[in-house]
Amino acid sequence: MPDTLDTHVRFGSNSGQPITRRDGRAKVTGGATFAADNSPDSVLHAVYVPATIARGRVTALDTAAAEAHPGVTHVVTPQNRPPLQGDPSDKPTMFSFRFEALQDDTVRYAGQPIALILGETLEAATEGARLLNPRYEIATPRTGLDEAAHYTFDPDAFGKPADTVHGDPEAGHAAAAHSVDVTYETAPQYHNAMETHAVVASWDGDRLSLDMPSQALSMTCAGIAYYFGIPAENVTLRSPYLGGGFGSKAIPTGPYVLAVLAARMTGRPVKMMLTRQQMFGPVGHRGQTRQRLRLGTDAEGRLTVLDHAGLSATSTFDDFIEPAANASQGLYAAGALRSTHSAVRLDVGTPGPMRAPGEASGSAALECAMDEMAETLGMDPLEFRLRNYAETEPGTGKPFSSKALRECYAQGAERFGWADRPLQPGQMRDADGLRVGWGMGTAFFPCPMFMAEANATLRADGTAMVETSAADMGQGAWTALAQIAADSLGLPLDQVEFRAGHSGLPDAGVAGGSGHTATAGSALHAAGGDVIRQLGEIAAADPDSPLHGAGNAGFTARDGRLYVAGDDSRSDAFADILARAGGAEVSGAGSASRAPEAAEAHAMNAHGAVFAEVKVDPDLCQMRVTRLVGAFAAGRIINPRLAESQLYGGMIWGLSFALHEEARHDPARGHIVNADLAGYHVPVNADVHGLDVISVHEDDPYVNALGVKGVGEIGITGTVGAIGNAIWHATGKRVRRFPIRIDDLLGD
Amino acid sequence: MSPSISLTLNGEARDIALDDPRVTLLDLLRERLALPGTKKGCDRGQCGACTVLVNGRRVNSCLTLALTLDGAEITTIEGLAADGTLHPVQEAFIENDAFQCGYCTPGQIMSAVGLIAEGRAGDDPERIREGMSGNICRCVAYHGITLAVQDATRSMTPLKKEDAA
């Protein structure tokens, strides 16, 4: 084991076990309390009125009609909105967005809040909102990528990706014996977590209490506090469960601030729960992109250049530029690499991070372009990828901290039966006459760490309590983090009380970037280590302990006992050590972030390979994904059962990206015409068949002490391209936009 | 007319006065009867998160006006393990990791209970997928859901299996 790894614990007693979710019982009995499940006494219901046009001005509202409706208590418009202490156009944190909170009568996108109704009942507030009957001065909306000027920008930490160039791309193009130059488009997509955004807010003096789903509790408190002129520590946020997040619940948006404002204005608790339709507007989305990929190879199929230019849509008032072109960095061994980004301002809500932001859209285009290149070369797509396999990070030459991609390719291809694939498209039919196609794509995702803190307390009875403000949006933090914590303390899982989901706990950072288990887990691991270290000092100094004087040898902890390292004959029970020390508790703290020297020395990514089979009805051009095999290597897997669910989930998101999800704007008014679940297609159970996930073993001594990379997002990457490529293989038709529609296949 | 209804809710007879005829069963449960286990996902009958059993049959509680339920027998997720013992479907959902965030789970479970009671899907995965397709899961735990319904169906009907053998 490398000496970077903290060796006070033995993995495998808890970590690595496929235990069921610790919050499972709460979730199957209805006992898991989501934000809107809270109904404090005297709560008022808040409903905001969304703009039904995308660009223009509100000219009239029937406030009197709404006020007259029985049960309506307040009608808030830009004319009477109480002031905020922080300007919604500011960016108080690095990750803040500008938003609308009834500053003025301008409409910048459809779905923007233009008024707020409060009522004694939800029914009254809802009807009051309808009665406002807004009238508009309508300006021509811009919702397509060519309806406004394209621009470039200076990079910024969040939302404005930097361009990256390695080598000489022009020389790479000039040297190419074969090349492709293709442009792919991806549609706007909306997160649509099953739990719509919801908040219950109440004030006590200048202290604010919030029940709301949050992927980043500490940052959310700081963000909200800014707008109300209070210190962040005055905000108490409870977010024990999130009904899905997918990136949309990390940064507070306008509706949340309006609900908090309403609570302060009325002196009563206020509940707001967005409707499904309201999920298509002020709460972020994956912006549409157009990506041009120019690839060149030498005569043998080695990439001389991989040149990826992305155009991403953002709003008229803020920048979140989907960093799609970055997906071409770090994966294939090209002689030259270039990723550039430009943007266009449209009359849409500001996009934001949505599961694999940049990586998903970028991988979709990249993996299809790679397939087109392989086709041009007359080469098997997997062989082409292996020909360009990067042994070190392309461009920088850094070694990878670990990279089992070759094994992913091999195991995935074997399970799928890839070797039997005909090279030419249109060759396969099933027994019912459906066209069959096989495609593949490489999955690729960075494994970042953020910053997190945790505490651990070993109680006198030998049990422990650990705490960190982690967020579980379904990925399994309640379970996986507790497993890590238990290992760090050398205790069985049921001896460890795990506290999370509350802002009063040590900051666990953000549940995003697939880095939460790695980051919060590392903090818990360090906190446990701190406790064990202190316990060892107590025992070593205690003449009555079998461990007396063994401090220099070091200790390991397991099953509630400390052992002298390398000498199992000498051990002492936690509870006995503490009892002799007077029944004291031992508390420890830990923090975590990526070690800068490790980040400097190694490139760190998770990898995978996805293989797809599609069937296409020759009469109807209806497409169905009939098999998906994904093999992924993502470092240490803390809980195989939950990790598999994450990978399945990511792959189906990829399927949905490839074939289903697209918000469509009305050209005249600019609103989204399919802003509900009967028009915006997310997969249902019958859409999902033949899924297979392979977890490829990978030890990584550098990413963090746990060896954890993260599995939350990688499943989307690779999958979209694999399905697009399979549709080509079935039909011979290259469709260069996602989602692929039936119309795109007609007419052949 | 002062609207009121009588119904049996999770096995208990209830007389409920309604302050507003617009109240749906979903909002009645969540906002007025302190039973928030039933979830609101779309309020339009498009997602199934609000599925409950009415007279043993699954319905979308968001599409059901409370006033139309006079005399009905209603079971919500809170009533499924009322005695503290998990229902076989609940057990199977945990075992098969048939959920992630858990938000659609009450609706999925009530729908699964309804599906099994209908007795037409058996443990055939295609029929289960079709029969569960009114319940959207954005975490897409469908693989586990299908396995869970299969498991629960088998555990609840052991005799039928022997008959078939």
Place this chain on the structure above:
Amino acid sequence: MYNFDFERPKSVADAVKALQTEEAQPLGGGQTLIPTLKQRLAMPSKLVSLAGIDEIKGVCKDDQNRLCIGGGTVHRVIAEKAMSEGFPGLTGLASKIGDPAVRNRGTIGGSLANNDPSACYPAAAMATGATIVTDRREIAADDYFKGLFETALEEGEIITEVKMPIPEASAYMKFEQPASRFPLVGVFVARFSDRVGVGVTGASESGVFRWTEAERALGSDFSADAVKGLSVPADGMISDLHGTAEYRAHLVGVMTRRAVAAAQ
């Protein structure tokens, strides 16, 4: 939702009386009307729930070999009873409407009264030559459907029964809009001893229609090949984000052939 009065009559007569109020509207299973009310696309002053009227529930067969379906019968019951009464084509239709929860609440009377251009039953009603029975008269299907969401029903008129001749063979094929599962195009084919009916829903801007050209062709040769060369014009077909007019016209042909094949 607009506020309204609410009545729960126990008989058709009481329901008709309750519906005499201006802007009163009958409420069947509510699977369409409740979302409509929530979106404020309808603002009745009074809702008259038909759920408590037992006399309009149930399915039986009359002496003219017609399936007589009470207007308040839910899709699930229709699916079950149509099978046992020898009308599997209708079972196929009713058992695939929406999702199971919708089928437990939604009624045939509500569906026909609403006449959504993408509803399934109108295709069967047209293909079989059904009779729509109301509290005051009987209306032939050909005279009943008047376009999108338009029917021959008068204010306050309630569908009490639908009499559907049972074909010798029948099948319904629909191409679903994947999110809502409404048919982009649905085709019901019914073969009787003396004629063939083809009802098409979801496709036309004028609502459900009979594809008479196909009916004639199938009348002399009930086979998928008989309609192979036929097509409906794209003019007048619905075009939306889920499918163009051309695609819908194409689907009408394919779904008809598949329905005929399924009905063999």
